[in-house]
Amino acid sequence: MSQRPVRSVLYIPASKERALEKAKGLACDAIIFDLEDAVAIDEKVPARTLLAETLPTADYGARLRIVRVNGLDTTWGREDVLSVVDADAVLLPKVNSAADVDAIAALTTLPIWAMMETPVGILNAAEIAAHPRLEGMVMGTNDLAKDLNTRHRPDREPLLTSLQMCLLAARAHGVTIVDGVYNAFKDDAGLKIECDQGRDMGFEGKTLIHPAQLEVANAAFAPSEAEIDLSKRQIEAFEQAERDGQGVAVVDGKIVENLHIVTARATLAKAHAIEAMKD
Ligand SMILES: CC(C)(COP(=O)(O)OP(=O)(O)OC[C@H]1O[C@@H](n2cnc3c(N)ncnc32)[C@H](O)[C@@H]1OP(=O)(O)O)[C@@H](O)C(=O)NCCC(=O)NCCSC(=O)C[C@H](O)C(=O)O
Numbered sequence: 001m002s003q004r005p006v007r008s009v010l011y012i013p014a015s016k017e018r019a020l021e022k023a024k025g026l027a028c029d030a031i032i033f034d035l036e037d038a039v040a041i042d043e044k045v046p047a048r049t050l051l052a053e054t055l056p057t058a059d060y061g062a063r064l065r066i067v068r069v070n071g072l073d074t075t076w077g078r079e080d081v082l083s084v085v086d087a088d089a090v091l092l093p094k095v096n097s098a099a100d101v102d103a104i105a106a107l108t109t110l111p112i113w114a115m116m117e118t119p120v121g122i123l124n125a126a127e128i129a130a131h132p133r134l135e136g137m138v139m140g141t142n143d144l145a146k147d148l149n150t151r152h153r154p155d156r157e158p159l160l161t162s163l164q165m166c167l168l169a170a171r172a173h174g175v176t177i178v179d180g181v182y183n184a185f186k187d188d189a190g191l192k193i194e195c196d197q198g199r200d201m202g203f204e205g206k207t208l209i210h211p212a213q214l215e216v217a218n219a220a221f222a223p224s225e226a227e228i229d230l231s232k233r234q235i236e237a238f239e240q241a242e243r244d245g246q247g248v249a250v251v252d253g254k255i256v257e258n259l260h261i262v263t264a265r266a267t268l269a270k271a272h273a274i275e276a277m278k279d
């Protein structure tokens with residue numbers, strides 16, 4: 001899991017100069033500068049050039065800077081990867097196997113993230129997550145829904161198996177993982193439901209397509225005041241129990257063991273990391 005908050009991961013088409021500028025002041029934890037699906041064919045090369053010029057000098061503060069390149073089987077993929085020097089990670093779309101990660105690893109020394117959005121990729125999630133150069137996974141729920149022939153439903157039931165397989169793989173191998181996008185960017189209520197579902201499942205954040213979605217995602221993936229308060233009380237109670245020679249404490253009528261303290265400490269660490277992002 002990431003030590004840095006990745007509650008809100010905003011896609012920005014790298015062709016849009018205005019959006020590249022605007023992002024410097026947006027409350028997102030991470031940015032995906034997109035050279036792939038958000039960029040029209042005629043704009044691919046100019047967008048790559050613009051991004052290569054922008055990233056070394058632009059101040060994006062503490063935001064994680066991830067560049068999504070075109071696939072290595074396209075005209076642009078290889079040059080895209082070679083052009084990315086100043087970023088925190090390179091994101092490869094439509095990853096199908098660990099061999100795909102090998103292929104991009106041969107072109108860059110930057111950390112690698114993988115889009116999980118093909119049926120073969122989902123079936124190979126464990127070997128992809130286990131790749132030594134892989135640091136993050138991003139669910140591509142639009143491509144996945146297309147390839148699975150599913151229809152979008154508010155409960156995302158047709159996608160749950162795929163989402164959980166990737167989560168299992170990410171958790172098993174200590175890799176960061178964020179949820180897919182919510183296309184209806186003016187529907188805050190629907191976005192909140194999907195963010196809450198993703199948070200409950202274990203995702204660390206959500207990918208977003210519009211600045212209007214940031215607030216909902218940031219709130220959903222941050223520890224709530226109630227969670228922070230409970231974590232503090234659990235730690236206090238457990239430490240007292242230990243001093244009393246006990247291995248278990250009780251808080252709000254529920255047992256608290258060492259494993260709960262691991263979660264409580266992680267909750268407080270995340271809250272602190274989010275606070276630090278504001279500096
Ligand atoms: C969806 C959009 C095309 C809407 O654009 P627009 O009509 O320009 O929106 P607004 O007029 O409401 O914009 C208001 C201001 O906000 C800025 N803006 C808009 N979007 C972004 C953004 N993503 N990042 C930064 N800034 C943004 C505008 O410039 C306006 O600023 P100002 O001029 O100062 O008022 C547009 O939002 C958009 O292009 N979004 C990104 C789409 C995208 O990246 N798609 C690809 C990723 S999704 C995907 O591929 C997932 C995956 O692969 C899968 O398979 O699921």
Ligand SMILES: [Mg+2]
Nearest residue numbers: 117140142143
């Ligand atoms: Mg996609």
